[in-house]
Amino acid sequence: MSDDAVNPEEVRHVAGLARIDLEDSEVDRFAEQFADILAAFETLDEVPEVDRDADLANVMRPDEEHDCLETDRALENAPESEDGYFKGPNVS
Amino acid sequence: MTAQTVQQGDLVTVIGLEVHVQLETNTKIFCGCPTEPTEEPNENVCPVCLGLPGALPVLNEAAVESAVKIGKAIDADIPEETRFHRKNYYYPDLPKNFQITQYDEPICQHGELEISVEGQRRSVTIERAHLEEDPGSLQHVGGGGGIDSAEYTLVNYNRAGVPLMEIVTAPDFRSPAEVRAFLAELEEVLEYLGVFDAGRDGSLRVDANLSMISAEEADEDGTIGLEALEAANRTEVKNISSHKGAEKALVYEETRQKNAIQRGRAIEQETRHWDESRGITVSMRSKEEEKDYRYFEEADLPPLRVAGWKAEIAIPELPSARRERFQAEYDLSDEAASKLTSTKQVADFYEDVALEYDPDLAATWVADELLGELNYRDMEITDVEGRLEDVHRLVELVAEDEITAKNAKEVVLREMLDDGSDPDAVVEAAGLGKTGEDEVQQAVVEAIEENPDAVADHEAGEGGAINFLVGQVMQKTGGSADPGDVNQLLRAELE
Numbered sequence: 001m002s003d004d005a006v007n008p009e010e011v012r013h014v015a016g017l018a019r020i021d022l023e024d025s026e027v028d029r030f031a032e033q034f035a036d037i038l039a040a041f042e043t044l045d046e047v048p049e050v051d052r053d054a055d056l057a058n059v060m061r062p063d064e065e066h067d068c069l070e071t072d073r074a075l076e077n078a079p080e081s082e083d084g085y086f087k088g089p090n091v092s
Numbered sequence: 093m094t095a096q097t098v099q100q101g102d103l104v105t106v107i108g109l110e111v112h113v114q115l116e117t118n119t120k121i122f123c124g125c126p127t128e129p130t131e132e133p134n135e136n137v138c139p140v141c142l143g144l145p146g147a148l149p150v151l152n153e154a155a156v157e158s159a160v161k162i163g164k165a166i167d168a169d170i171p172e173e174t175r176f177h178r179k180n181y182y183y184p185d186l187p188k189n190f191q192i193t194q195y196d197e198p199i200c201q202h203g204e205l206e207i208s209v210e211g212q213r214r215s216v217t218i219e220r221a222h223l224e225e226d227p228g229s230l231q232h233v234g235g236g237g238g239i240d241s242a243e244y245t246l247v248n249y250n251r252a253g254v255p256l257m258e259i260v261t262a263p264d265f266r267s268p269a270e271v272r273a274f275l276a277e278l279e280e281v282l283e284y285l286g287v288f289d290a291g292r293d294g295s296l297r298v299d300a301n302l303s304m305i306s307a308e309e310a311d312e313d314g315t316i317g318l319e320a321l322e323a324a325n326r327t328e329v330k331n332i333s334s335h336k337g338a339e340k341a342l343v344y345e346e347t348r349q350k351n352a353i354q355r356g357r358a359i360e361q362e363t364r365h366w367d368e369s370r371g372i373t374v375s376m377r378s379k380e381e382e383k384d385y386r387y388f389e390e391a392d393l394p395p396l397r398v399a400g401w402k403a404e405i406a407i408p409e410l411p412s413a414r415r416e417r418f419q420a421e422y423d424l425s426d427e428a429a430s431k432l433t434s435t436k437q438v439a440d441f442y443e444d445v446a447l448e449y450d451p452d453l454a455a456t457w458v459a460d461e462l463l464g465e466l467n468y469r470d471m472e473i474t475d476v477e478g479r480l481e482d483v484h485r486l487v488e489l490v491a492e493d494e495i496t497a498k499n500a501k502e503v504v505l506r507e508m509l510d511d512g513s514d515p516d517a518v519v520e521a522a523g524l525g526k527t528g529e530d531e532v533q534q535a536v537v538e539a540i541e542e543n544p545d546a547v548a549d550h551e552a553g554e555g556g557a558i559n560f561l562v563g564q565v566m567q568k569t570g571g572s573a574d575p576g577d578v579n580q581l582l583r584a585e586l587e
Contacts, residue, residue: 013384017181019182057394058394059150059151059393060151061151062153063118063155065124065126066124068135068137071132071133071134071135075134082246083246084248085247086134086247086248087244087245088247089244090242090243090245091184091245
């Protein structure tokens with residue numbers, strides 16, 4: 001894969017979508033890393049193609065309630081919470 | 093658009109819609125968490141709708157059934173195979189960083205819905221309708237509470253995973269009034285199908301694309317070529333939550349664009365947010381383009397093959413068909429038929445009554461008296477579901493001439509609704525049973541004896557005198573006599 005597979009503009013665009021601020025120096029570093037990652041995906045070309053199971057369709061469940069997580073358990077892994085809510089930075 | 097001369101500079105409004113409706117299921121679309129709202133945040137959540145690693149979504153059969161019903165109602169194709177996709181975006185309303193939706197193989201394709209605008213029937217093309225999950229809800233807290241100035245965000249995933257149907261129309265609308273008529277009709281149809289509850293908070297959300305196109309681009313029948321549509325810049329108005337709101341938002345946006353064009357300014361292609369409380373649309377920061385969503389197949393959900401369900405699942409007669417049948421079968425006016433088919437419950441009740449008594453009398457009682465009194469009390473027919481037997485009995489009392497229509501409405505119906513009384517009990521207690529003939533005859537004789545002046549006036553040919561005498565008799569009988577009968581009895585007595 002050539003060096004310019006991912007250009008700095010694309011890195012800035014993707015960072016924008018992910019709402020991440022990048023320094024100029026980081027942009028260059030990520031451009032390289034993105035290129036490496038994409039190159040790694042080319043390994044997949046070597047994997048033989050198989051058809052999916054043709055009979056596997058219409059997997060559905062009846063409209064019945066299950067037990068939910070306790071709110072405390074649901075929030076357990078959240079870095080911050082408040083009054084039962086997940087708490088995060090301002091987003092717009 | 094017919095027969096109007098097109099002036100240079102004339103503009104045509106072109107609107108297309110994306111309508112999100114909440115499907116009335118017990119549980120979410122990919123997990124068994126309840127959809128019923130709770131007061132506390134993050135109560136109806138589980139590893140699937142929180143997007144925890146390793147959780148496997150499994151499709152709710154009831155959501156698919158609802159989608160098939162909608163497909164049938166809008167006469168859409170249900171393809172042999174349909175599947176789900178991931179729509180990727182970074183925003184905390186979905187914890188997985190993607191929304192499970194349907195991209196290029198939606199469950200409903202190429203449908204239509206007929207609407208009536210100012211007496212004209214029109215068909216609106218529905219390009220597609222697909223299933224997807226609702227995101228969670230965000231609260232922007234602090235800094236005045238505005239979305240831009242907030243200090244932090246609180247996230248509640250109770251809504252995340254609630255089943256939605258997104259219904260996408262062609263750019264077929266030429267005015268905000270048409271949009272309103274379409275949304276009202278759509279809500280009616282969905283309620284008839286039993287898949288939607290218009291009264292539920294947030295059950296309808298509309299995004300509308302609006303652009304102004306030179307009238308010279310439009311054909312005589314109002315169609316506008318694809319090229320002209322694509323060349324025009326459009327705005328997408330978001331955050332509309334009712335059919336009335338849609339009309340207001342789009343009237344605003346139409347005027348805003350017209351004014352800009354007349355001042356020689358270009359319309360920017362952008363997303364705008366409808367601010368209901370201020371009655372304006374405001375520009376939102378530009379968002380992702382379609383390619384940025386990086387749609388790809390949702391490998392956790394195998395494909396759906398439900399084309400055959402269309403024949404298996406029955407749907408009720410839809411409002412427009414029922415309206416036409418009511419007009420033909422019961423000889424009702426367009427207006428009465430519309431009122432009587434406005435909800436399935438009203439229509440069912442009307443038919444129930446009309447089959448037993450005079451359809452005209454039934455129409456007056458259901459469309460005017462019952463709906464009128466309910467509306468006055470800010471109630472719906474669903475609020476008196478358990479009382480319809482009693483209303484039925486009241487109509488019977490009127491139909492069999494046991495009480496006067498006036499008393500039935502002004503006394504009995506009102507007491508029934510206000511105090512929960514039984515109609516027969518009200519009639520009995522208020523002594524409203526129609527007065528016996530002898531008693532009326534007696535009152536007629538008395539009225540004539542007591543009012544010689546009026547009798548003289550009548551004999552002198554004064555038309556109003558008889559009405560005075562009728563009034564006297566009505567007073568004597570406590571209003572329970574039939575004024576028409578009294579009039580006849582008086583005339584007979586005076587001859």
